[in-house]
Amino acid sequence: MFQHHHRWTLAAFLGGLIAGGIGISVIRRTPTSEPTVITNGLPKRQESRAIVADPLKIRDMGDRHRALIDLARKLGASDPSAGWERGMGLRNTRDRAEFMAALLESWAMKDPEASLAKASELGVGRLKTECIAAACGGWASRDPAAAAKWVEGNLAGPLKTESSAAIAAAWAEFAPDAAAAWAGSLPPGTASQAALSKVLEAWVDSDPAAASAWATSQPEGEKRSSALLQLAVEWSDQDPTGASEWIAKQATAENGGEIVDTLLNRWSADDPAAAANWVRSLPADQQTEANAMVLAVWGAADPASASAWVTTFPPGETRERAIPTLAESWTGIDPQAAVSWTMALPDSPEKATALDQSVRAWALNERDSLTAWISSQPTGPEADHLRSTASIVIAEHQPREGATMAAAISDPSIRQDAIVDVVRQWRKTDPKAAEAWLNQQSPDPAIRQRLEP
Secondary structure, three states, X not given: OOOHHHHHHHHHHHHHHHHHHOOOOOOOOOOOOOOOOOOOOOOHHHHHHHHHHOHHHOOOHHHHHHHHHHHHHHHHHHOHHHHHHHHHOOOOHHHHHHHHHHHHHHHHXXXXXHHHHHHOOOOOOHHHHHHHHHHHHHHHOOXXXXXXXXHHHHOOHHHHXXXXXXXXXXXXXXXXXXXXXXXXXXXXXXXXXXXXXXXXXXXXXXOHHHXXXXXXXXXXXXXXXXXXXXXXXXXXXXXXXXXXXXXXXXXXXXXXXXXXXXXXXXXXXXXXXXXXXXXXXOOHHHHHHHHHHHHHHHHHHOHHHHHHHHOOOOOOHHHHHHXXXXXXXXXXXXXXXXXXXXXXXXXXXXXXXXXXXXXXXXXXXXXXXXXXXXXXXXXXXXXXXXXXXXXXXXXXXXXXXXXXXXXXXXXXXXXXXXXXHHHHHHHHHOHHHHHXXXXXHOOOHHXXXXXXX
C-alpha cells in the first residue's frame, strides 16, 4: 500500500508552490486595444483619452486595473522614463507593483538591457523581484534563449526562481515544447520546479494532450516523476474531468499514487460526487485510500450527501476505512450530528472505530459540549461506550473530570476498565490527587487489585 500521508504532503507542497509560493505574477501579452470605456457623458474618443490620462479616476476596480496596465504597457514601449516616474508615484502598493511589472515587461520587449538595469536600481524587496522577473518575461517573449542565459549568469535565489518562471511562462505561449525542454535542463531546485510548472500551466491551457505526451515521454527518473506530478497539479486545477482519464492511466506508475491524490485533493473540493464515481475506475487495491481521501473533503463540506454515498459500500476494506474517515471529518463541523449518525449504523467493526474516533475528536475540541450531551443520553450500553471512550481522552487534560465520567458508567465491567485506565494515566502527572479521588470512591476490590504496582 502506498504511503498516503507522504504523497499528499508532496502534492500539497507542489500545489502551494504553483498557486503562489513563488509569488510570480505573469501578465500575458494581448494585442493592444482601447481601454474599457465608462459611460459618463463624454464621447467615446474623449473618454478613452481620459482613461489613459488618469486611470485612477475610474471607479470600477476592474476597469481601473485594465486601464493602468494598458497605460503601463504603452509607456513601456514609448516613454519608459515617464512610465517609471508615473509608476513609482502610485501610492497604492498593489497598483504600483502591477503597473511597474507591466511597464518593465513592455520595456524589455524593446530594450531588455536598459529595463533590467533600471529595475536593478530598486532596493531589495518584493517590488524589485517582481520588476526583474517581469522584464525577463518581456525579453523572453522576443528572445527566450538570451533571457535565460542572462538569468543563469546574473541571478540567484528568489530572483532566479521567479525570473525563470516568468521566462518559462512567456516562452510557453508560443513554443511550449522548447520551453519545457529548457525547464527540464535546469539543475534540480526551486528554479527548475517553478519554470516547469509555469510551462505546464500554459501548455495545459492550450493543448493538454501535447503536454501529457511530452511529460510521459521523458526518461525515467526524478525529473520525469516531477514533470508528471506537476502536470497533474496544473491539469487538475484547470479541468479535473479532462485530467481524470489521463491520470487513471498513470495510477499504476511509480508515483501514480501521488498523481491520483493530486487530482482527488482538488476535484473533491469542487465536485466530490464526480470524484467518488471516478475512484471506481482505479485499480481495486487503490480504491480504499482514494475513497477515504474524497470522503475526508466531502464530509467536511456536505456530510449528508457523503453519508448517503458511503453507506452504499458493501462490507469489506473500503467500507471499514471510509466510514471512520467520514465520521472524523464530519465531527470537525458538527460533532453531535456525526456521533449520532455513527451510533445509528448497524453494529460492525467500522462502526466501533468510527464512534471511537469521532468521540475522541469531539472530546479534544469541545469537551464541555460532549460532556453535556453524554449526560443527556439514556442509560444503557451506548451511553456507557461513549463515557468510556470520552473519559480517557478528557483525562489527558482534565483527569478529575475524566475520572468522574468513568465512574458514571452503569455497566460494572466497563466502569472498572475505564476507572483503571483513567487512574493509571492520572498517576503519571499527579499521583496524590489520583489516590485521593480513588479513596473517595469506595471502589470494588478488583479495581484496587488491578491498580497495585
